[in-house]
Amino acid sequence: MKTIDASKTYLVTGAAGFIGYHLSKRLIEAGAKVIGFDNMNDYYPVALKEERLRLLGIAIEEAKASGKNASFTFVKGDLKNKDDVDNVFNEYKPDIVMNLAAQAGVRYSIDNPGSYIESNLIGFFNILEACRHSYDNTADGYKGVEHLVYASSSSVYGGNTKVPFSTEDKVDEPVSLYAATKKSNELMAHAYSKLYGIPATGLRFFTVYGPLGRPDMALFKFTDKIMAGKPIQIYNNGDMKRDFTYIDDIVTGIINILPNAPKDNGKGARYKVYNIGNNHPEPLMDMVTFLEQALGITANKEFLPMQAGDVYQTYADVTELERDFGFKPATPLKDGIESFVRWYKEYYKA
Template identity: 50%
Template sequence: MTVLVTGAAGFIGMHVSMALLDAGEHVVGIDNLSAYYDVQLKQARLDELRKYEAFSFLKLDLSEGESIVPALAEIPNITKVVHLAAQAGVRYSLEHPFDYTQTNVTGFLAILEYCRQLDKLEHLVFASSSSVYGGNTELPYSVDQSVDKPVSLYAATKKANELMAHSYAHLYGIPLTGLRFFTVYGPWGRPDMAYWTFTEKMLQGEPLPIFNRGEMKRDFTYIDDIANGVLAVLAAPPVNNSEAAPYRIYNIGNHRSEPLLNLVSTLEASLKVKANLKMMPMQSGDVKETFADIDPIRRDVGYEPATSLQEGIPKFVEWYKSYKKG
């Protein structure tokens, strides 16, 4: 049987696909190869995946909605789906709001409709985000907390995904699990993330914009821990019974909230470059701190993050230098 991975040319999508392939699964990846960031990086990720005989790729744009469902239906033997395709980025959503409803809402609906028509679907795992917690001040963030006050459109679309998923689990009995990712980083990462932009600016001698004047914390989560967690969740679908829909939400993070300036100092040690800090006010749509309560995912599937920021950042730096050398 085969696993469908949407957003396979993305950062998390590539690593999840590779982990599945290493585990002996057949993977069909789809992606629209959007120009949100460097398409050459996405192509390079696909080149890595194409080294596996059990990987195949289709360029499809889920934001086309209902019209894309027949194309998805042509993919044979799908038993599990990992939906990671999304328009990411809190700040970008302030300037390009329609991109988010088309990709994150319409695109997710296309996947739900596709999965509704599959005869042998065992589990659909989809990407949510820690951004849904919005301005919550109770830490660590728990899946039991209310997430009804998003502070960005990106977060609102991810909350919409969770609501849509529950309705399809309830109506059609589709086993669905949403994962709220917390600040994922590592090799083959996204160029719009702080750890990447900071690395570039430090190597070029440019100042680093430090928002909220450094009073920021993030639950930085290394990509290998994320991929391992996704596979563990995928293998354990929620049970369909008369008491509740087969639906769950988990936080997936490192369960460690690190000051932003710890990221800077770790990069300084890895790059052997002193950072020039430019203190800035808080940005619209941003939050001061994220911190994941991972007890439910740890209890249910044995998820246990193993990589600290001090271990993970040097691995990213090593990859970054190698990648830039071409």
């Protein structure tokens, strides 16, 4: 199995985002050349995205001080703008592309569907086209994109009741537009792999959390409200389970996959999809309890019915991930929440 090759150029879209930041940092620590691409939108406070970029600057200084030839170049651009995407491919000629840029959030997609079409469908189409045409623009030893890895989501499983969720399961009944766009990305990537030979791997992430996380996720929102003395809203009366996956485990999974493009699947496509989840669904109320313990505060709780777009349980079958890479996520939820709370208190000086 190949490991990260520091001589390659890695394009990370959504580099100022939660997973994009942590992945870029890990690549920098490995001595790689990283091109970060992000539109810095205000879906959540831009200050947090700017903080991630600041920390990447520190990571570069530390890598160089340790003798590594790492670099990080940030390009502000938008996936839905074809010229922005084409320009970054033409200028930097990425060998490996990690597409993490997307409009995230299940609930936001109910009221703002247009942004998901623009970012997750049109934007991903622009990435696929740029990968396709990278093979037409080879020069100076550049061979075009060697591997496209892209973020899918556990949301594609919709209301599936069979657990754990397997990549072999039928996923034709999404319960949110967000989920539908992510399944569409998988179909589009398969078509481009089949037609144009683009090696493509989709990663179905399961409830990612950790330091510098997304403020729209439950753990972050609950922490904000508990610290402010406000009640937290708990849906389906607390009767839900999530396969919470710590950010370091997610990034380790990606780092294993990036240098290892899939082989032909026997049908003329170099295409693969993996689950990356903790393989251990936790009751939502256990998450709340661990958070209360880490904060040293008991939350005021408001119990509500299930919200539109939500699902009862997520549970990742990671057999293929473990088989192909000898790795599966395993950070205990309690430990991960304690790490998040330490960061939160330091960042907000709480």
